[in-house]
Amino acid sequence: MTLIVKNGFVYDPANRIDGEVMDIAVADGKIVESVNEGEAKVIDEKGMVVMPxxxxxxxxxxxxxxxxxxxxxxxxxxxxxxxxxxxxxxxxxxxxxxxxxxxxxxxxxxxxxxxxxxxxxxxxxxxxxxxxxxxxxxxxCYPLFGNNWFVMDYIARDEIERCAAYVSWMISSLKGYAIKLVNPGGVEAWHWGRNVRDLDDTVPYFEVTPRQIIRGLCRVNSILNLPHPIHVHPNNLGKPGNYLNTLKTMDCVRGLADNGRPIIHLTHCQFTSYDGGDW
Structure with missing residues (x-):
């Protein structure tokens, strides 16, 4: 099947096209240079935005x-x-x-x-x-690793290569796409009736900190060359003054950047960027 999408405002950042009015030709499900307009289905997108x-x-x-x-x-x-x-x-x-x-x-x-x-x-x-x-x-999907017992145990002993092997097996077995951390170390602390409120608080039993977990999995991500950086839901979500911990979280992976690629994605920052000292 051939198709022509005509007269739309085209936005395509990868090809530096910024709102140009142009036609897009499609053949067999792929964008091509041109098709026979007499044989193609034509869709008039005048006044509409056309984008990836x-x-x-x-x-x-x-x-x-x-x-x-x-x-x-x-x-x-x-x-x-x-x-x-x-x-x-x-x-x-x-x-x-x-x-x-x-x-x-x-x-x-x-x-x-x-x-x-x-x-x-x-x-x-x-x-x-x-x-x-x-x-x-x-x-x-992104499997959860930020409170995984094996991960925390490996990182506490600074066995990053073994941690990478374990994460690789998990990602492959679970058919996952990226490494996800939610309240790193904090979820495990809840099991003990506690929490972690700072990047350098110690997780009960494992004697590892959120900082070590984040940095360790960031290193694992680089070793495995995964397509997405570590996807991090920081500690203290929704709490007044948590922006300070968010800044620490961003700063803690400083120096781990590799070839200019992003190494951390902080998710829903709206809820981890609060000022203030009380509710």
């Missing part, structure tokens, strides 16, 4: 926690339905949509790829089952 498919690198769309959210929000299923059509299946939900609704709505917004950014290894089979059930978009 959107990529959402952090969206909780699948897995155990999302499905639990659906169970906790039965009222969310009412009044926001995706009706079945001759070509699409039905779906429901607003804050926690069902799989079909998720895929259709992302496609309507122009997204082609979405990543589930936090999957517990023991529940990742469920994550993939839901991702497989989500239509129209490409998907991936």
């Amino acid at each position: 498919g959107g990529v959402d690198i952090h969206s909780h769309i699948a897995g155990a926690k999302v499905n639990l959210g659906r169970m906790l929000r039965p009222e969310d299923h009412l009044g926001d339905e995706e009706p079945k059509t001759s070509k699409t299946r039905c779906g429901v939900g607003n804050s926690v949509p069902s799989t079909f609704a998720t895929g259709y709505r992302y496609a309507r917004m122009g997204y082609t790829t979405v990543f589930e950014p936090a999957t517990p290894p023991i529940k990742t089979r469920h994550t993939h089952e839901e991702l497989d059930d989500t239509p129209m978009i490409d998907k991936g």
Whole structure:
């Protein structure tokens, strides 16, 4: 099949195209220099924006926690339905949509790829089952490593090569895409009725700090040459004054940069950039 998308405002940062009105030719699913206009399907996009498919690198769309959210929000299923059509299946939900609704709505917004950014290894089979059930978009997931017992044990003993071998096996086994850290060291501290409030607080039993976990997994990421930097949800999310810890988190990987590539992605910084000293 050949296609011509005509008269749209084209934005393509990779090719330095910034809002030019131009035509895009497509043959067999790929953009080409030109096609026979007499044989092609023509779509007139005058006044519209034409751009590469959107990529959402952090969206909780699948897995155990999302499905639990659906169970906790039965009222969310009412009044926001995706009706079945001759070509699409039905779906429901607003804050926690069902799989079909998720895929259709992302496609309507122009997204082609979405990543589930936090999957517990023991529940990742469920994550993939839901991702497989989500239509129209490409998907991936980030397994959680920031409170993994093996990871903390290796890092505490500075056995980074062994840690890298373990993470490599996990990523391969879980079909993951990137390394995710959530409240590094803090989740494990909760198991002991405690928390970590600073980058240099010690995690109970493992005698390792959030700083060491972040730096250690950053080094592992470089060793494995993964396609995405470590994806970090910093400590103290939502707490007044947490911006100081966020700055420390960014600074703690200083010196680990490799060939100018980004080495850390701090996620939802809105919630880890608060000033103040009380609620």
